[in-house]
Amino acid sequence: MWRRAAIYGGLLAAGTLALEWLDYERLARALPGEIYVCLIAAGFLGLGVLVGARVFGGRAAPVFDGNPTAQAELKISRREMTVLKEVAAGRSNKEIALVLKVSPNTVKTHIARLFAKLGAKGRVDAINRARELGIVP
Amino acid sequence: MWRRAAIYGGLLAAGTLALEWLDYERLARALPGEIYVCLIAAGFLGLGVLVGARVFGGRAAPVFDGNPTAQAELKISRREMTVLKEVAAGRSNKEIALVLKVSPNTVKTHIARLFAKLGAKGRVDAINRARELGIVP
DNA sequence: AGGGCAATCGCCCAAAAGGGTGATTTCAGC
DNA sequence: GCTGAAATCACCCTTTTGGGCGATTGCCCT
Structure with a gap:
């Protein structure tokens, strides 16, 4: 625009x-x-x-809070979004589990679903794709 | 500038x-x-x-090729920069080794040095810190 | 000629990440 | 009350990562 x-x-x-x-x-x-x-x-x-x-920049979207459109398109749930943000922050599964007060296994499950939905083959890849889709800053 | x-x-x-x-x-x-x-x-x-x-953007550095200042400050070598970019692209060590035509061990060494220089505890963390320092887009 | 540094590679080992499968609970919506 | 999706957790197994050594080669600089 x-x-x-x-x-x-x-x-x-x-x-x-x-x-x-x-x-x-x-x-x-x-x-x-x-x-x-x-x-x-x-x-x-x-x-x-x-x-x-x-x-300067040239990036399309500025301030950002997640792109509801793409997010709904991929059916990324709320919990998956929070996990995605934690991953993007560079935290390990164990750290995320501590922060969200759930088991590391749960974190792994969420991340696995995220990978499937984003078509990513690793956390860095997932972050890049999420950023391309505009669902992460 | x-x-x-x-x-x-x-x-x-x-x-x-x-x-x-x-x-x-x-x-x-x-x-x-x-x-x-x-x-x-x-x-x-x-x-x-x-x-x-x-x-637009508002980020300090625009088109980009690495921020020579911060890069020199941390003494990140040329090879380490190229590896860093590959890591940021979401590639695995093996893939990076194939692309750069070196051994996976060499890639690991470069990445280990990068972690030490950036004070990062993982690849995602390294990318985030590098982006904060403006040495990666 | 020698010192320093970047780049390369190897090996060992522990930790983390990822893939696959199954199970339970909770809760909103029909 | 039933259904389906979300969220939770467990277990097993393979691959990847990361940490910590050490070693060699080539190049620049003095």
């Missing part, structure tokens, strides 16, 4: 520059000076947004 | 706007129209970069 806005800004900038290039004189006669300045400025503002978006 | 540039851009924009606000008439008399347009445009360009940087 923001990427789209940036592209529109860039197009606006390009359009403005093209107009200037093609018929500067007539444009200058037709438009009051201030409006012309504002046009150019707006174009550069859009271009700047484009540059900023290109240079 | 890029953040600094964005801030400079924003300051330029603010300065330009302030000048316009304070003494538009004298500025218009003193400067040829095109230069004035360029000044405003450059200001807005910087402002746009600032907005883009603020809206």
